[in-house]
Amino acid sequence: MRVSGRGIFFDGATSARRAVLVELSNDGVLIRDAEDRDMLARWPYDELDHLAAPEGVLRLGWAGSRKLARLEVRDPTLAHAIDERSLPVDRSGGVARRGRLKVIGWSLAATASLLLAGIFGVPALANQIAPLVPLRVERMLGEAVDTQARKLLDKGPPSRPFECGTGPGEAPGHAALSRLGARLEAAAGLPIPLEVKVVRRSEANAIALPGGHIYVFEGLIDKSENADELAGVIAHEIGHVANRDGTRSIVQAAGLSFLFGMLLGDFVGGGAVVIGARAVLQSSYSRDVESAADRYGVELMGRAGGDPRALGAVLGRIAGANHPGMEILRDHPDTKTRLKVIDDLAKTTPSQPLLEPAEWHALKRICTAR
Amino acid sequence: MTVENPVDTPPAEEPVPPPNGARFLGNEKAFWRLLRRGAVLLLVTLGIYRFWLATDVRRSLWNHTEIAGDYLEYIGTARELLLGFLIAIALLVPINIVLFLTTLSSGLLGQIAGALTLVLLGLLGQFAVYRARRYRLTRTLYRGIRFHQTGAAWRYAICAIFWWATIGLTLGLAYPWAQASLERFKLRNTHYGDLQGQFVGSGTRLFFRGVLFWIVVVGPFVLGLVVAIGAIDWDALGEAMRRSGDDVMGRIEAAGVVPALVVAVLSFAWSAIAIALLYPAFQAMVLRWWLSGLRFGALTVTSRLSTRAVYRLYGRFAWLALLAALALGIAAFIGLAIIGALETWLGKGTLTELLQTAILIGTYVIVALVYSTIYQATVKLRLWQQGFQSIELAGIEVLDGVKATGASGSAVGEGLADALNVGGI
Numbered sequence: 017m018r019v020s021g022r023g024i025f026f027d028g029a030t031s032a033r034r035a036v037l038v039e040l041s042n043d044g045v046l047i048r049d050a051e052d053r054d055m056l057a058r059w060p061y062d063e064l065d066h067l068a069a070p071e072g073v074l075r076l077g078w079a080g081s082r083k084l085a086r087l088e089v090r091d092p093t094l095a096h097a098i099d100e101r102s103l104p105v106d107r108s109g110g111v112a113r114r115g116r117l118k119v120i121g122w123s124l125a126a127t128a129s130l131l132l133a134g135i136f137g138v139p140a141l142a143n144q145i146a147p148l149v150p151l152r153v154e155r156m157l158g159e160a161v162d163t164q165a166r167k168l169l170d171k172g173p174p175s176r177p178f179e180c181g182t183g184p185g186e187a188p189g190h191a192a193l194s195r196l197g198a199r200l201e202a203a204a205g206l207p208i209p210l211e212v213k214v215v216r217r218s219e220a221n222a223i224a225l226p227g228g229h230i231y232v233f234e235g236l237i238d239k240s241e242n243a244d245e246l247a248g249v250i251a252h253e254i255g256h257v258a259n260r261d262g263t264r265s266i267v268q269a270a271g272l273s274f275l276f277g278m279l280l281g282d283f284v285g286g287g288a289v290v291i292g293a294r295a296v297l298q299s300s301y302s303r304d305v306e307s308a309a310d311r312y313g314v315e316l317m318g319r320a321g322g323d324p325r326a327l328g329a330v331l332g333r334i335a336g337a338n339h340p341g342m343e344i345l346r347d348h349p350d351t352k353t354r355l356k357v358i359d360d361l362a363k364t365t366p367s368q369p370l371l372e373p374a375e376w377h378a379l380k381r382i383c384t385a386r
Numbered sequence: 387m388t389v390e391n392p393v394d395t396p397p398a399e400e401p402v403p404p405p406n407g408a409r410f411l412g413n414e415k416a417f418w419r420l421l422r423r424g425a426v427l428l429l430v431t432l433g434i435y436r437f438w439l440a441t442d443v444r445r446s447l448w449n450h451t452e453i454a455g456d457y458l459e460y461i462g463t464a465r466e467l468l469l470g471f472l473i474a475i476a477l478l479v480p481i482n483i484v485l486f487l488t489t490l491s492s493g494l495l496g497q498i499a500g501a502l503t504l505v506l507l508g509l510l511g512q513f514a515v516y517r518a519r520r521y522r523l524t525r526t527l528y529r530g531i532r533f534h535q536t537g538a539a540w541r542y543a544i545c546a547i548f549w550w551a552t553i554g555l556t557l558g559l560a561y562p563w564a565q566a567s568l569e570r571f572k573l574r575n576t577h578y579g580d581l582q583g584q585f586v587g588s589g590t591r592l593f594f595r596g597v598l599f600w601i602v603v604v605g606p607f608v609l610g611l612v613v614a615i616g617a618i619d620w621d622a623l624g625e626a627m628r629r630s631g632d633d634v635m636g637r638i639e640a641a642g643v644v645p646a647l648v649v650a651v652l653s654f655a656w657s658a659i660a661i662a663l664l665y666p667a668f669q670a671m672v673l674r675w676w677l678s679g680l681r682f683g684a685l686t687v688t689s690r691l692s693t694r695a696v697y698r699l700y701g702r703f704a705w706l707a708l709l710a711a712l713a714l715g716i717a718a719f720i721g722l723a724i725i726g727a728l729e730t731w732l733g734k735g736t737l738t739e740l741l742q743t744a745i746l747i748g749t750y751v752i753v754a755l756v757y758s759t760i761y762q763a764t765v766k767l768r769l770w771q772q773g774f775q776s777i778e779l780a781g782i783e784v785l786d787g788v789k790a791t792g793a794s795g796s797a798v799g800e801g802l803a804d805a806l807n808v809g810g811i
Contacts, residue, residue, distance in 0.1 A: 026530030031788035
């Protein structure tokens with residue numbers, strides 16, 4: 017039985033539009049010129065390419081050719097007859113739908129895998145990479161971060177030095193700080209030289225930058241009641257240096273930017289997902305890092321012969337003034353948890369104050385006696 | 387259809403004679419369905435589905451566009467887009483690392499790193515725009531012949547950056563000449579088979595048609611800014627800023643800042659309102675100018691796009707956006723209620739906070755996706771439709787004898803454009 021009908025044919029070599037007769041033979045579609053009946057093409061059924069087209073048009077190509085010849089059939093009965101004979105022609109769209117479902121399934125799996133990579137992979141990778149970064153590179157990094165950090169933090173008038181302890185009246189305080197720093201440094205025995213400085217910022221805080229720079233804020237000295245409390249915080253910051261947390265956080269941030277900034281999120285509203293996911297993940301990384309630094313600080317204070325619980329005491333006092341907020345966005349663990357961990361770790365060995373009362377008195381005035 | 391030896395009795399049905407225009411025969415309902423499903427899948431796959439959605443949208447637009455009696459065909463696939471994206475990511479990683487290290491390095495290099503990054507990303511972005519255009523053209527088929535694009539993308543990128551900088555420096559006055567020059571570059575390098583494109587739109591003509599828009603929108607803004615800057619006593623203000631202590635505000639007020647601020651805000655508000663009201667007219671004018679400037683060999687295009695039609699489609703968008711705002715307001719209210727209730731159901735804890743954050747971000751993303759969907763289905767689709775239906779072709783005989791030339795073009799999609807977020811339809 018031969019079936020035939022009308023169609024429109026483009027041969028792929030020129031844009032001429034030809035009215036054709038389409039004949040369905042046993043093994044393929046025969047395309048003849050409507051006028052002179054010349055055979056224009058013969059396409060086997062299993063090599064037909066079913067192409068997207070508007071409703072009511074069956075658009076076919078030939079997969080076996082590099083030319084983009086096209087046959088358009090608008091006659092529904094003829095289209096149906098071709099569909100019945102050819103496997104690749106799928107007018108119901110069932111094959112396409114199944115393919116699409118597969119794509120959706122794999123996309124969901126990819127999303128889940130990327131989220132898992134963000135939660136577990138990036139911190140694990142950072143832990144592996146951070147110790148491999150040479151100390152020389154870390155110090156260079158430290159210099160660059162140091163310049164930027166100073167620019168960000170130094171809000172005072174240019175006439176006032178950002179660092180405390182440079183004025184003649186502040187010299188005893190500076191000497192005391194150096195002694196305290198030296199004791200902790202000796203106990204820590206790190207391959208990087210440490211530089212502890214007090215700077216004019218009113219917050220009760222301290223920060224450690226890559227490469228061994230530690231900045232103690234003036235506000236923290238005001239809140240500390242004795243030298244061991246201050247030493248406890250510095251020991252915590254030395255923990256960051258020892259664990260190379262600055263480098264680690266740079267690697268983590270880069271990893272997260274790559275995962276969420278580049279691979280995901282290039283769609284409307286995706287920016288919010290990226291920012292949200294990064295904030296939550298980065299805070300969670302940071303909480304882990306802080307706990308590790310707490311443990312190191314307690315241990316270091318024990319080794320230096322100071323009071324390991326002093327860190328807990330000053331933390332408890334500072335936290336009193338803290339604002340409540342979402343815990344998952346906080347970069348430090350809950351203070352209660354921190355205090356409990358510090359308390360559990362700290363052994364009740366007898367300790368001596370790390371500085372003489374006179375030295376502590378001088379240190380207290382390191383920013384004020386100019 | 388006939389059975390058994392039909393060759394002798396061909397059916398009476400004749401192909402429709404090709405008209406001199408174009409039509410868009412897309413079904414808007416189907417388009418909405420496509421976008422709706424796409425938005426949901428974008429949400430749950432965090433955007434990975436975008437390659438498939440973009441391909442579906444293009445297929446739907448191209449395949450329903452009939453020019454002189456025949457449909458366009460889009461032959462790109464989502465797989466190509468995905469592959470191109472992955473390759474672009476791989477290429478961008480080292481560039482990003484170098485840029486990152488430059489910002490860290492001290493000295494002059496570190497100081498200018500920010501500006502350097504901006505220029506480099508701008509260049510890369512325009513490079514990607516041109517390459518993406520090439521991809522779309524080579525995936526566009528008409529009567530079995532594909533389009534293609536020649537020309538070096540880096541040259542286009544340099545020209546584009548130069549013109550955009552000029553537009554910025556002239557506060558938009560250079561826009562007509564920039565457009566004309568860039569379109570000339572693009573069309574000169576656009577080919578349909580062996581038929582070369584050409585752009586004959588004149589920048590000067592566009593300038594004189596559009597300069598009134600500029601005077602209404604930008605003029606008062608510039609004037610306001612000049613007046614505001616002139617009204618402030620800069621020496622007094624500097625002094626007030628330098629001398630901290632009591633009554634800084636009082637001295638700042640004395641420097642004439644308040645009236646200047648009022649003038650600046652008012653002129654800004656004027657410009658914003660003028661843009662909102664005049665943008666459809668501006669867009670219609672530019673689109674008309676652009677379409678009427680297109681040439682392919684002896685084929686000429688004239689567009690009679692009516693400004694009113696463009697206003698109507700934006701009006702419809704505004705109306706749907708308003709309805710969506712009402713619906714989303716109710717949804718957001720329910721979302722907030724759930725966020726509040728979670729604390730009583732689950733108690734305070736990490737899980738509650740994670741869920742709350744997820745709901746909050748989810749709500750935002752849903753709002754953004756809803757508006758983007760409405761925009762695409764009303765403004766983009768209708769503009770496409772109105773644009774094509776407004777054209778009148780002359781010299782369509784050339785379309786009968788075009789010969790196929792040009793390679794299939796990049797097999798790897800428009801990756802760089804996608805990775806740099808500069809893709810279009």
